[in-house]
Amino acid sequence: MLTTLIILALSVIGFVSGKLRSDIVALIALVLLLVFNILTPAEALSGFSNSTVIMMVGLFVVGGAIFQTGLAKIIGGSLLKLAGKSELRLFILVVLGTSAIGGFVSNTGTVALMLPIVVSMAAGAGANVRRLLMPLAFASSMGGMMTLIGTPPNLVIQDALTSAGYEPLKFFSFTPVGLVCIAVGMLVLLPLTKWFLSEKKDKEKRGRKSKSLGELVDEYQLASNLSRLQVKAASPLVGKTAAELDVHRRYGVTIFEIRRESQSRHRKLMKSVTQSLADPSTPLEADDILYLMGAREKAAHFASDYQLELMDDSQLTAEGGRSVLDFYDIGMAEIVLMPSSKLIGATLIDYNFRQKYNMNVVGIRRKGEYMIHGLKDVRMHSGDVLLVQGTWTNIATLTNEDEDWVVLGQPLAEAAKVTLDYKAPLAALIMVGMIAMMMFDFIPVAPVTAVMIAGLLMVLTGCFRNVEAAYKTINWESIVLIAAMMPMSLALEKTGVSEYISNSLVSGLGGFGPTALLAGIYFTTSLMTMFISNTATAVLMAPIAMASAVQVGVSPYPFLFAVTVAASMCFASPFSTPPNALVMPAGQYTFMDYVKVGLPLQLIMAVVMILVLPLLFPY
Secondary structure, eight states: OOOHHHHHHHHHOOOOOOOHHHHHHHHHHHHHHHHTTOOOHHHGOOOOOGGHHHHHHHHHHHHHHHHEEEEEEEHHHHHHHHHTTOHHOOOOOOOHHHHHHHTTHHHHHHHHHHHHHHHHHHHHOOOOOOOHHHHHHHHHHHHSSHHHSHHHHHHHHHHHHTTTTOOOOTTTTTTTHHHHHHHHHHHHHHHHHHHHHHOOOOOOGGOOOOOOOOHHHTTTGGGGGGEEEEEEEEETTTTTBBHHHHHHHHHHOOOEEEEEEEOOOOOOGGGGGEEOOOOOOOOOOOOOEEESSHHHHHHHHHHHHEEEEEOGGGGBBBBOOOOOOOSEEEEEEEEEEEETTTTTTHHHHHHHHHHHHHEEEEEETTEEEEOSSSSSOBOOTTTTEEEEEEEEEHHHHGGGGGTTTESSSHHHHHHHHHGGGGGGGHHHHHHHHHHEEEEEOOOOOOOOHHHHHHHHHHHHHHHHSSHHHHHHHHHHHHHHHHHHHHHHHHHHTTTHHHHHHHHHHHHHHHGGGGGHHHHHHHHHHHHHHHTOOHHHHHHHHHHHHHHHHHHHHSSSSSHHHHHHHHHHHHOOTTTHHHHHHHHHHHHHHHHHHHHHHHHHHHHHHHHHHHHHHHHHHHO
């Protein structure tokens, strides 16, 4: 027992000091439990196969797909219209919305779904996301108190009551308690988040800022020189190649990109878009969309000769001058020529740039001047900046030619920000299906299964650029932290620490009246939940609360509610509940951030509940 308490104390010190990453501290504690034979290897590794941990992995993937498809931005933008630019209204909207969902969906699932949406909302409103993500995690737990199925401890006390022959609780018996929790949470979190969760400045971003793809398009004024033409079925262009057309010589325009959409009008959910460079040997097909670089009147002449539909050019630029050219498969990057480059003094035709790298040069910046026409005949100078276009894979290979040029910015980082927005409807359908499977009992699918199905569907249906992108969405620090700390609860139970603490505290307060006993049960449960899962704590404390109430001759309802509320309202550490851990990396929170904000909320919530529960459920 003493060894387990020492390991627990050392873990807490490690978390508080912040000198080691949280997941490393958790792993050290796990190894110590193994070394001292407190846990067997199977018991120590049980957290890594726990359904909650597996569900967290799947939810990271689902949340990543919601980001990657732009669905988070769409939903966030709609909600942002309600909040406007007010951080207060945004805070209220996040807490109330999350609490409402948390009453019917697991708190882990609620946070994973809301996390990308809240981040998008904060970015759109220019708000400090750190002041919203911790309230998001806490609100999911507070919302769990709204219904019988909101959180597992609620079902634990229901089982304790029915097993003892008491009248079972109804579905909305918890709602008054949940409303009090939400009200207290909002009133306390509003000032605490402003005082303690100031915005962190990312030191890595102080260097030269990488230009976004939209900024590159605007800077080189590409949109004003682009035209989009759709190949109709009756066009004589069908079956011909770009080389046969020789459009540059005949019309003075260049085929910039060929876009092909595999979509039937009745299968918009399965829409797929393929972008490719204009390969001279590629035969054109009906419904292909050609992006032409050159004067608009010349593009119109080309369209008239070949019976092509000239598409609406207003779609090439968005509101506020931001370019909305799509970069799903192909992208752009700037490269600056070195004095030793083999390109110096040569033209692009001489150097055979297009054939060597399978990329186009679509613009040249020289001493503040921009050139986008007749580039193939321009002789290169040292210091010229070339705007190149190609597949993201080919852009990645440009860094290997560092003796000839230097790639500016971080084009692949910008590529990761490109949303596959044509997949947003499909991602929304998968997300709704997952929520339905988790919410409705008549669908015979376990929550963890529902999440795994959703995660796999997001990958298989192309909501990610590739499988590697899906893996990158998983925050392994949070996963390892929770999985490594879960066996600690087993160690505390196995060595008798949990039972000793709970029995000692409760037996010492029994003679001071029911309210003192209620307070003892609440604080004991709250303390234990900081180190043991809330479900395990509720299972351990429910029979003690029931026996204590019967012993002093009062109703067990307020005592059992004290157990479930205290087990759920644990905010003082990142590993006390999965939602707390889920928001930790996105909010760049430290262990002490949870102590500063979560501990006062946890204590105030305890005082309020000890006073309110006897009023809602009289002794």
